[in-house]
Amino acid sequence: MPIMNHGRAGLTLVLASLPVLACGSPGAPAATPASSAAGPPAIAKAGSFASDVAWLGKYGKIVVLEAPAERGKVAVAPGWQGRVMTSAFDEAAPGLGFVHRSFIEAGKTGTPFDNYGGEDRFWLGPEGGQFGLYFPKGKPFAFAEWQTPHEMQEGAWPVTRESGSAITLAKRVTVDNWTGTRFVVDVEREISVLSGAAVAASLAVKPEGLAKVRIVAYQTRNRITNAGEAAWKPETGLLSIWILGMFNPAPDMHVLVPFEKEGAGEIVNDRYFGKVPADRLSVRLDKGFLDFVCDGKHRSKIGLGPARARSVLGSYSRHEKLLTLVKLAAPPRGRYVNSMWEQQKDPYGGDAINSYNDGPTEPGKPALGGFYEIESSSPAAELAKGASLEHVHATFHFTGEEPALDAIARAVLGIALSDVAR
DSSP: OOSSOOOOOOOOOOOOOOOOOOOOSTTOOOOOOSOOSOOSOOOOOTTBHHHHHHHHHTTSOOEEEEETTTTEEEEEEGGGTTEEEEEESSTTSBOOBOBOHHHHHHTOOSSSSOOOBOSBEEEEEOOSSTTOSSSOTTOOSSGGGOOOOGGGTSSOOOEEEEOSSEEEEEEEEEEEOTTOOEEEEEEEEEEEEOOHHHHHHHHTOOGGGGTTSEEEEEEEEEEEEEOSSSOOOGGGOOBEEEEEEEEOOOTTEEEEEEBOTTOSSOSOBOOBTBOOOTTTEEEETTTTEEEEEOSSSSOEEEEEOTTTBOSEEEEEETTTTEEEEEEESSOOOSOBOOOOSSOOSOTTBOOSEEEEEOOOSSTTSOOSSSOEEEEEEOOOBOOOTTOEEEEEEEEEEEESOHHHHHHHHHHHTSOOGGGSOO
């Protein structure tokens, strides 16, 4: 999540209604219909992916991508900047992305943060600091002045290609940083569903290791091009691609972040909203991972710089029998923009990966929607005119019994699920 949060933007066209059988826990099988007699189409049951898609379709076009063999579904909203709104193991299963229904129903746009939700959205960084994009020129780095760049959250992004399993969108955006540097950026964003074979190859796990779980997975390939007349230079500010995934919290949801034990510098930055309490962030030095509680009850954020971050992280809930993994195409390397809300001594000493847990913004105030986030950023983009940078962020959801999920977590994260706090 950003260092602050809120959300929404417009859509059109309603997706055809989807047949639905049942919903329940993420891995629950579809229920058997009570009767095989002919009749009207089944109504999408509340809480299912199909019901989410039908409801979202009232507010604009929703494109559903499919992985037929695995039955996975991914819902994309071109009208909300091509964000992945939610995904599921099949149309009858619960959606896995956070959908902010109350904000969408309110019909607002142009707020400090138009929070529609969505488990993969495109932003540009940095957020704060002298090269930040989320504060007007010269204004203090305070919540009252915070504003998401309008083109990051308002208006539809045109679709340039579409198939049953992939969609590409493109948009030219213009943003100004705090010091007044203007950037003209061509953005291309391709979202594609991953088959079981592609999942096995991407995560370097044996296909038979996936046989005991259900899967839905997709990746977003995000490219930015300097469409302005001048080169982007460190002394006037650089941009990064920033991908943020919003998910539904649970009382026992833990974000799991393996780190480089021999890396330089601090292991984790937990100063975004004040130090994270010890009962919410455990640094497992012996095991080489962080355990961050993401129950949507306490506003907090963590980040790891490129010397400590790895190309994978994830989350796990025992109760939900749900393991989510996020993987970057390449290990974090180089300089990263700094999003802290302050005049920065090191504007390129920022984080490569982040996680945010929602909660009240201050005592007596509401939370920003109730969700948690897993985020990744590209290195800082020092681009000549016409040059490009690409960032690939893949999301994998698995559901099943703990031994099968544990085998995947050990293979990909190097973390035994028995070591996750209960």
